[in-house]
Amino acid sequence: MDHTGSLADSWQPAGHADNWQPAGHADLSRFESKDVELAKSLPKVELHLHLDGSLSPEFIGRRALARNITLPVPPENLREFMMKKKLEKLHKDDNKADKGGNWPVFDFCNQFLQTKEELFEGTKDILQRLGKENVVYAEIRFCPHLHTLEGLSVNEVIESVIDGAKSQTAVKTGIILAALRSKDSEHGIEIAQLCKKYQGPDGVVGMDVAGDEGTYPLKSEDSHMFAGVMEAKKLGVPVTLHAGEWPEKFGSLGNLKWAIDNKIRRIGHGIAIRSDTSLVSKLKENGITIEVCLTSNIGNGFKVANYSVHPAKILQEEGAKFSLSSDNLLLSGDLKEAPSPTAEVLHLAKDVGVGWEAVRKSIIDGLEAAFNTNIDEMFITYVKNKIDDLYQEYDIID
Numbered sequence: 171m172d173h174t175g176s177l178a179d180s181w182q183p184a185g186h187a188d189n190w191q192p193a194g195h196a197d198l199s200r201f202e203s204k205d206v207e208l209a210k211s212l213p214k215v216e217l218h219l220h221l222d223g224s225l226s227p228e229f230i231g232r233r234a235l236a237r238n239i240t241l242p243v244p245p246e247n248l249r250e251f252m253m254k255k256k257l258e259k260l261h262k263d264d265n266k267a268d269k270g271g272n273w274p275v276f277d278f279c280n281q282f283l284q285t286k287e288e289l290f291e292g293t294k295d296i297l298q299r300l301g302k303e304n305v306v307y308a309e310i311r312f313c314p315h316l317h318t319l320e321g322l323s324v325n326e327v328i329e330s331v332i333d334g335a336k337s338q339t340a341v342k343t344g345i346i347l348a349a350l351r352s353k354d355s356e357h358g359i360e361i362a363q364l365c366k367k368y369q370g371p372d373g374v375v376g377m378d379v380a381g382d383e384g385t386y387p388l389k390s391e392d393s394h395m396f397a398g399v400m401e402a403k404k405l406g407v408p409v410t411l412h413a414g415e416w417p418e419k420f421g422s423l424g425n426l427k428w429a430i431d432n433k434i435r436r437i438g439h440g441i442a443i444r445s446d447t448s449l450v451s452k453l454k455e456n457g458i459t460i461e462v463c464l465t466s467n468i469g470n471g472f473k474v475a476n477y478s479v480h481p482a483k484i485l486q487e488e489g490a491k492f493s494l495s496s497d498n499l500l501l502s503g504d505l506k507e508a509p510s511p512t513a514e515v516l517h518l519a520k521d522v523g524v525g526w527e528a529v530r531k532s533i534i535d536g537l538e539a540a541f542n543t544n545i546d547e548m549f550i551t552y553v554k555n556k557i558d559d560l561y562q563e564y565d566i567i568d
């Protein structure tokens with residue numbers, strides 16, 4: 171990406187601007203305005219963000235118009251509509267994914283990410299919104315095969331997303347290609363090889379395995395995604411896995427254990443750690459960072475009952491490394507709670523209740539776990555200083 175623009179140039183004023191709304195339109199009204207201002211002003215990191223689940227309703231509205239598609243509701247009501255659809259699916263079948271497929275709400279969004287222009291503009295739009303919340307580094311992930319429905323090749327898909335990320339300078343970026351765990355071994359291997367083909371600080375920085383981990387686990391050599399992950403390791407592609415995300419009754423603890431034992435560099439969610447806290451020491455020993463997605467996890471109470479019992483508290487108390495992410499700016503959370511970089515910071519400090527020092531550590535942990543090799547010591551020191559200045563300005567001592 172373009173690393174020439176100075177952060178100071180793109181820095182946004184604190185959160186009291188009248189027209190400011192957090193990405194995903196999270197309702198922050200119950201927090202003190204001073205805390206919201208600080209949370210917004212902090213330099214933030216998003217390591218776990220899905221392209222298709224993070225489009226803005228405005229973007230979808232524009233694309234629907236261009237495609238002559240009538241939306242089921244006006245763009246301003248899209249999030250509410252999607253949250254209701256998610257809840258219906260959860261009640262119907264515990265949110266299981268079909269073989270080879272994806273969840274319906276993601277499929278809905280993906281119909282607007284099928285041309286080079288849509289992929290370019292969609293990526294750019296997300297990053298610009300993140301920039302407005304002072305996100306300084308973001309990794310955007312997607313499965314290229316979901317964007318070939320109208321004839322694009324996977325290469326064209328990947329190149330369009332890379333170009334979209336490069337077209338803005340507000341947020342330093344890395345692209346992650348995700349393999350869908352509902353697909354077969356060949357798919358996983360192909361994703362690993364595509365990561366290698368486009369690997370670089372201005373391109374793809376890592377591989378992910380995403381999807382329904384209950385129905386399609388990764389906990390042994392027989393698992394579909396085993397070969398792909400091994401291929402990525404062999405090729406020197408950094409890997410993050412969605413693991414330990416689903417309730418334990420779906421076998422998520424086995425997936426989490428496998429990821430920890432196999433020294434996967436980062437793990438998405440990892441909430442199943444609450445059921446076997448002895449894993450924390452191995453997590454630390456293996457230098458693994460957890461991508462914590464608070465609002466995503468408490469959505470409809472399916473994975474975690476509420477913020478105050480989120481296992482991020484265990485990670486913090488035990489000194490394990492973790493970073494905060496929104497997961498899906500449009501599709502994560504529920505009718506009550508929407509994610510955003512600013513909201514996640516507030517939830518950690520105030521709702522999980524571990525305070526501002528934990529927020530500081532999570533931001534630095536996130537930068538240190540960045541897959542983009544351009545995130546160097548100099549940049550991390552710059553961010554540390556920025557946080558220290560803000561904490562001084564806001565009299566934070568905890």
Ligand SMILES: [Zn+2]
Nearest residue numbers: 220412438497
């Ligand atoms: Zn995710």
